[in-house]
Amino acid sequence: MTYLDFEKPIEELNEQLDKLRKIGEGGKVDMTSAVSEIEEKIQEAKRNIYNSLTGWQRVQLSRHPERPYTLFYISKICSRFIELHGDRNIADDHAMVGGIGEIDGMSVMFIGQQKGENTKQRQYRNFGMANPEGYRKALRLMKLAEKFEIPIVTLIDTPGAYPGLEAEERGQGEAIAKNLMEMTTLRVPVVCIIIGEGASGGALGIGIGDKVLMLENTWYSVISPESCSSILWHSWEYKETAADELKLTAENMHKFKLIDGIIPEPVGGAHTNADEMASVLKKEIVKHLTSLAKFTPEERIEKRIEKFSSMGVFND
Amino acid sequence: MAWFKRDKQGITTSTEEKLEVPDGVWWQCSSCKKTIPTGDLIENKYVCPQCNYHARINSNEYFNIIYDEGSVKKLFEDLEPKDFLGFVDLKPYKDRLAETKKKVNVSEALTVGSGKVNGHKLVTCCMNFNFIGGSMGSVVGERISRAIDYCIQKKYPLLVISKSGGARMMESAFSLMQMAKTSAKLTQLAKAKLPYISLMTDPTTGGVTASYAMLGDINIAEPNALIGFAGPRVIKETIKKDLPKGFQRSEFLLEHGFLDFIVDRKDLKQRLTDVIELLMHKNEK
Numbered sequence A: 001m002t003y004l005d006f007e008k009p010i011e012e013l014n015e016q017l018d019k020l021r022k023i024g025e026g027g028k029v030d031m032t033s034a035v036s037e038i039e040e041k042i043q044e045a046k047r048n049i050y051n052s053l054t055g056w057q058r059v060q061l062s063r064h065p066e067r068p069y070t071l072f073y074i075s076k077i078c079s080r081f082i083e084l085h086g087d088r089n090i091a092d093d094h095a096m097v098g099g100i101g102e103i104d105g106m107s108v109m110f111i112g113q114q115k116g117e118n119t120k121q122r123q124y125r126n127f128g129m130a131n132p133e134g135y136r137k138a139l140r141l142m143k144l145a146e147k148f149e150i151p152i153v154t155l156i157d158t159p160g161a162y163p164g165l166e167a168e169e170r171g172q173g174e175a176i177a178k179n180l181m182e183m184t185t186l187r188v189p190v191v192c193i194i195i196g197e198g199a200s201g202g203a204l205g206i207g208i209g210d211k212v213l214m215l216e217n218t219w220y221s222v223i224s225p226e227s228c229s230s231i232l233w234h235s236w237e238y239k240e241t242a243a244d245e246l247k248l249t250a251e252n253m254h255k256f257k258l259i260d261g262i263i264p265e266p267v268g269g270a271h272t273n274a275d276e277m278a279s280v281l282k283k284e285i286v287k288h289l290t291s292l293a294k295f296t297p298e299e300r301i302e303k304r305i306e307k308f309s310s311m312g313v314f315n316d
Numbered sequence B: 001m002a003w004f005k006r007d008k009q010g011i012t013t014s015t016e017e018k019l020e021v022p023d024g025v026w027w028q029c030s031s032c033k034k035t036i037p038t039g040d041l042i043e044n045k046y047v048c049p050q051c052n053y054h055a056r057i058n059s060n061e062y063f064n065i066i067y068d069e070g071s072v073k074k075l076f077e078d079l080e081p082k083d084f085l086g087f088v089d090l091k092p093y094k095d096r097l098a099e100t101k102k103k104v105n106v107s108e109a110l111t112v113g114s115g116k117v118n119g120h121k122l123v124t125c126c127m128n129f130n131f132i133g134g135s136m137g138s139v140v141g142e143r144i145s146r147a148i149d150y151c152i153q154k155k156y157p158l159l160v161i162s163k164s165g166g167a168r169m170m171e172s173a174f175s176l177m178q179m180a181k182t183s184a185k186l187t188q189l190a191k192a193k194l195p196y197i198s199l200m201t202d203p204t205t206g207g208v209t210a211s212y213a214m215l216g217d218i219n220i221a222e223p224n225a226l227i228g229f230a231g232p233r234v235i236k237e238t239i240k241k242d243l244p245k246g247f248q249r250s251e252f253l254l255e256h257g258f259l260d261f262i263v264d265r266k267d268l269k270q271r272l273t274d275v276i277e278l279l280m281h282k283n284e285k
Helices: A005-026 A032-050 A055-062 A070-077 A119-124 A132-147 A165-169 A172-184 A200-204 A225-232 A236-246 A250-255 A270-292 A297-309 B038-043 B059-066 B093-103 B138-154 B169-191 B232-239 B250-255 B265-279
Strands: A080-083 A096-103 A106-113 A152-158 A190-199 A211-215 A219-221 A261-263 B026-028 B035-037 B073-075 B110-117 B120-127 B158-164 B196-204 B218-221
Touching: A005 A032, A005 A055, A055 A190, A055 A219, A055 A225, A055 A236, A070 A096, A070 A106, A070 A152, A070 A270, A096 A132, A096 A270, A106 A132, A106 A270, A132 A152, A132 A172, A152 A200, A165 B232, A172 A200, A172 A297, A172 B169, A190 A200, A190 A270, A200 B169, A211 A250, A211 A270, A219 A250, A219 B169, A225 A236, A225 B169, A236 B169, A250 A261, A261 A270, A297 B169, B026 B038, B035 B038, B059 B110, B059 B120, B059 B158, B059 B265, B073 B138, B093 B169, B110 B138, B110 B265, B120 B138, B120 B265, B138 B158, B138 B169, B169 B196, B196 B265, B218 B250, B218 B265
Parallel strands: A106 A152, A152 A190, A190 A211, A190 A219, A211 A261, B120 B158, B158 B196, B196 B218
Antiparallel strands: A080 A096, A096 A106, B026 B035, B073 B110, B110 B120
């Protein structure tokens, strides 16, 4: 179990608890009341900490090293899944995964960024930063889904689209731009869920849907708090302030009507009970896909355009 | 021993205060350093006669270059930016907006004009780099969105002239969503079968590149303009290597298949006319 800096009080209490339990196991002293006292303290510490998380703390939770990623959720949600590869042009992007899965007898196209669980895997997945071929692979799979009338679910978790030399040569901007336009007019239902980091264009590139949802401890912003700090404050030291100013939490995004809903996480974050998180996610996906299926493709497209067209604040 | 000592090292003028277009009598090319009378520069459409450097200009200058004299009217000027988030970095966004408005002669980072180009109707959304780095916020998105509605209603083609550092951070996710908004609106223009020409000028980067700038039926650019998704500094830091000469410049993008052609400013009006005439043809249907 990895604790984040602000989770220190919980970590200390847990250590105390372990010690007491060990003593108790010795059988010489009765520790029952002491144990239950500490357990109560842990619950209280959790309530205090997790009920008043700052923007930056949510960012930290969204990047927790034990946080579940796209392929984990797919494996838990689907009874069957065939992963599909390649953009049919230049490569298979390992940072962007996708394939057809089955949920309660229904075929669903899953697409999402994938991060790695250890150093080697993280490199292989390019830290969840897709290249243009990743966005083009995503579009290919979306078009495939459209052809066979399969609804689409995207799981978003990226620190950004990859800022590399080859990425620019192959048109990172064009690849994302094209997805934004194409996703607007997809004839099948599209549900987009931010499961971790929602950084800027890299997230939006698979983020145009009839329903856009965020897990409770995720963020969605025009720029990461670190980069924002470096550009606007000319220093890397203001990431906490930047996170506050950017209003990047699910709660704010929902309040601003820039997303359609928030999916609650287990107390302490998705990683504390990944299986439970997956089952909540599955229920949400089924619920939204079922209700979206009641509309005609034309109705869904019209609503999608209307929704995104109405985003923005200005004086008129 | 020098007679004068510079007490502050380096360039201290902030990006927003830098004036590309001179208001003095003389103008010095920032590329080849040649000095010419400002009148000659304007005559030459703000392009250096010696090295063909295209100086950064705003919507007013572009409208003069492309539209027939006296034909252009500005649209949606009443839309004004709003500091909805109460964003504060080194200075409050509200103050930044007020200061910018005092300093520049445009109302936002994008101005919409409708007029005639060699007699053909054309709506132009032109970005203004001196308004907070030509950054895309809610007003930019809404003006493009209304310009598209206007084009559909009147059956006019659309030109967007991009010149931007990307999305405006001070409007956070609202800025990000302007990428989605403009792209969604462009599907309606496409459905109406009206031409969309995207002209990229120096610089076009970030969220602007990753949305409307790259979505033209015809994508064109001025010579040697910086065009990319990630900025060169970020890429250099990521790959820890020097970038090749000409990287992310118009000629590089043409070579890699992302532009239809590069157009000199002096030819812009005629090339636009050609594109409009050929796309909005009178072929028998």
